Amino acid sequence: MKILYLLPSFNLYGGGARKTLDLANLSRHEIYVYVWSKGCVPKEYESFRREFAGAARRAYEGFHGRNIPKHVRDLLKIVDHERIEVIHAYFSFGETLGWILKKLRARLRVVVSFESSLDPGITKRLLLKHFYRRIDFFIYISEYVRREKTRIYPVLREKAGRIIYNGAGKRAATGSFLHRAEGNVISSVSGLNSGKNISTLIRAVSELVHNRGHSDVTLLVAGDGPQRSELQREIDDFALARNVRLLGYYADVGSIFDKSRLYLHSCSLEGFGIAVAEAMHHGLPVIVARAGALPELVTDGESGLIVDPFDVGAWADAIERLLADDQLCRALGRAAQQRAQEMFNLEAFVQQHDDLYDSLPS
Numbered sequence: 001m002k003i004l005y006l007l008p009s010f011n012l013y014g015g016g017a018r019k020t021l022d023l024a025n026l027s028r029h030e031i032y033v034y035v036w037s038k039g040c041v042p043k044e045y046e047s048f049r050r051e052f053a054g055a056a057r058r059a060y061e062g063f064h065g066r067n068i069p070k071h072v073r074d075l076l077k078i079v080d081h082e083r084i085e086v087i088h089a090y091f092s093f094g095e096t097l098g099w100i101l102k103k104l105r106a107r108l109r110v111v112v113s114f115e116s117s118l119d120p121g122i123t124k125r126l127l128l129k130h131f132y133r134r135i136d137f138f139i140y141i142s143e144y145v146r147r148e149k150t151r152i153y154p155v156l157r158e159k160a161g162r163i164i165y166n167g168a169g170k171r172a173a174t175g176s177f178l179h180r181a182e183g184n185v186i187s188s189v190s191g192l193n194s195g196k197n198i199s200t201l202i203r204a205v206s207e208l209v210h211n212r213g214h215s216d217v218t219l220l221v222a223g224d225g226p227q228r229s230e231l232q233r234e235i236d237d238f239a240l241a242r243n244v245r246l247l248g249y250y251a252d253v254g255s256i257f258d259k260s261r262l263y264l265h266s267c268s269l270e271g272f273g274i275a276v277a278e279a280m281h282h283g284l285p286v287i288v289a290r291a292g293a294l295p296e297l298v299t300d301g302e303s304g305l306i307v308d309p310f311d312v313g314a315w316a317d318a319i320e321r322l323l324a325d326d327q328l329c330r331a332l333g334r335a336a337q338q339r340a341q342e343m344f345n346l347e348a349f350v351q352q353h354d355d356l357y358d359s360l361p362s
Contacts, residue, residue, distance in 0.1 A: 009039025167349025183216030
C-alpha cells in the first residue's frame with residue numbers, strides 16, 4: 001500500500017517527523033512524505049532531508065507558506081503520479097490538505113494523527129469539525145488526547161479511531177556531547193515554552209542548591225524555544241550558572257541520558273512525552289508531572305515518581321529522595337525500562353500502523 005504523509009517539516013526534533021521516519025524505515029508499506037516548510041536552520045534541514053530521502057520511497061517539498069491552492073496542486077500531482085492510496089496527516093494544516101484531497105480524489109482514504117490536546121480556537125474548531133466528518137480514521141497518542149479531542153469535537157465519538165502509543169527505543173550515543181557536567185546530573189528534553197514548565201525545574205534546583213546543601217546537582221535541558229532568554233535570566237537571577245545548563249537543540253540525547261542519574265519531565269500539557277519513554281528505555285528513573293498523558297506512562301512509586309507540575313517543593317523532594325537512595329533508583333529504573341519495552345515498543349508501534357492501513361475500507 002502507498003501512504004503519503006503530510007508533515008510541517010523534516011525537523012527530527014519534533015515527534016511527528018521522528019515517528020514518520022521510523023515508519024519509513026520499518027513499515028512494510030511504501031511511505032512517501034510531503035513537507036510544507038523547512039522548520040529548522042538550513043544545515044539541520046539538509047541533514048534531516050537526507051535521512052528522509054534515504055528512508056522513504058520519495059520525499060517531496062512544497063514551500064508555499066499557507067497558500068493552500070499551490071499545495072493542493074502539487075499534492076494532486078504526487079497522488080496521481082505515485083498512485084497514493086492513503087493520506088496520513090498531522091496538525092490542522094495537514095488535516096485541511098487531507099480533507100481537500102479527499103474531496104478531489106474520493107478514492108483516497110485519510111488518516112489523522114492527533115499529537116496534542118490543544119484547542120485551536122473557535123474559527124479553526126468550526127472548520128475542523130466539518131472536515132472531520134469525512135476523515136476515515138483517527139489515531140490518538142494517549143487516552144488523555146482522545147478524551148480531550150472528543151470533548152472539543154463531539155463528532156469524533158462517532159468516527160473510527162484508536163489509541164496508538166508512540167514507539168521509542170534507546171537513543172544511541174554519538175559521542176558528540178561536549179558539555180562537562182559533574183556530580184549528580186539530572187536531565188530534561190523539552191521545548192522551552194510556557195507549557196513545558198521548565199521554570200519549575202529551575203526553581204527546584206535552586207531549592208536544592210541554596211537551601212538543602214546539594215551544590216553538586218546539575219540540570220541539563222536539551223531543547224529550545226521562545227522562553228530561552230527568559231529562562232536564562234531566571235538561571236542567572238538564582239545564581240545557578242554552574243547548576244543549570246540550557247543546551248539548545250541537541251542531537252546527542254543518548255549521551256545526555258547515559259550521563260544522567262534521573263530524568264525529569266515537568267510539562268503541564270503533554271499529549272504523550274516521547275522523551276520520557278526514551279529515558280525509560282535507557283533504564284533511568286523518571287519523575288513526571290501529574291498532568292496530561294504523563295500519568296499513563298508511569299506508575300507512581302513503581303516505574304517512576306509523579307508530582308504536582310507546579311509544586312517546586314514536591315519536585316525538590318522527589319529529586320532529593322532519589323539522589324539519596326541508589327537502591328530505589330535502580331528499582332525504578334529497571335521497572336521503567338520493562339514498562340517501556342512492553343508499552344512503548346517501536347516495532348509494535350509500526351506493526352499497529354501497518355495493520356491499521358490494511359484494515360481501512362476500500
